[in-house]
Amino acid sequence: MSPQLIAPTVDVHASFLAAMEEFRAEGADRSPHSNLARELRTWHDRWPSAEGFAAYVGTVGGTSYDERADGVVPSTTLWWVEGDTYLGRIALRHRLTGTLLAYGGHVGYAVRPSARRRGHATAMLRAALPYAHQELGLDPVLVTCDDTNAGSRRVIEACGGVFEDQRAEKLRYWIHARRPTADAHI
Template sequence: MPQLIAPDVRFHASFLGAMKEFLDEGSDPNAVLAHEVEEFGGSWQEPDVFAAYVARQHAESLEDGPRPEGWVPNTNLWYVDGDTYLGRLAIRHRLTPFLLELGGHVGYAVRPSARRRGHAGAMLRDSLPYARRLGIDSVLVTCDIDNHASRRVIEANGGVLEDERGLRRRYWIRTGL
């Protein structure tokens, strides 16, 4: 059964397969993996580099952890089924003005071969208790206005539309029961 877990080196091969899928479909890897591509992307194949990447994923949750200037701590989680990496999710611990406007607390991506199977909805649902433990009562989740799949995922998880800003829809989801 798929589950959210902390990043782990045992998913190395499957993670690399997922990154190849994103590239093959023409996805912008920076949209999927943000700053990680710049630092690790060209060398992920090397076990030591991948281990350093996984360690960095864990360290980003720390208040004084490594991350680009202006970024907030975030909890990185991978969605896996057995030994298969299906996607990733990040919970930002607080909102900056930019995140309040466009980015939100939660961002997620599902590898292309695993889409349309309910994984995004399950990932978002399963992330809410993590956010609650971080002291976040309601998470802000955003999506592009024309991304109907993300809109359905957010609304199915209790997302309440606050507004549209530019090309983004902004939803709030309560983390409590």
């Protein structure tokens, strides 16, 4: 079975827990602006129970069309899985605020540490682009990365990202979601 994007599901509970421990071990929970970090801090104690994990999946799963009171824009979260193994996640923000335009972009993704350097980030982003265009009407999409993250820069460029500029530590790229990219169907 090849990896694929799916809506979050309780079916990957065990591998999700292992992935979150990998992220915590590398310090991902200490990032001040990351959704993953916020979820690691907020949900870590509840994820181990079936009920807690189901509540989490219900909260982050699929598409949120309502803007939250704290200014978080509507988004769609998808997980990159192979069978019952959680490999990573991608979030597609439906619109850009001033902060997202400058630093965050439409897309945020993370691959669990033990699955990195195997092409998963590139494949996941490629698989998400048609969804961003067809389901959310986004085109082009803005993807950003830290200027020190050479791996993410290569992922974005491999998916057709065109560099626009750098703002503070963030590199900003635009990708035309409606244009097919090589290996778009994983």
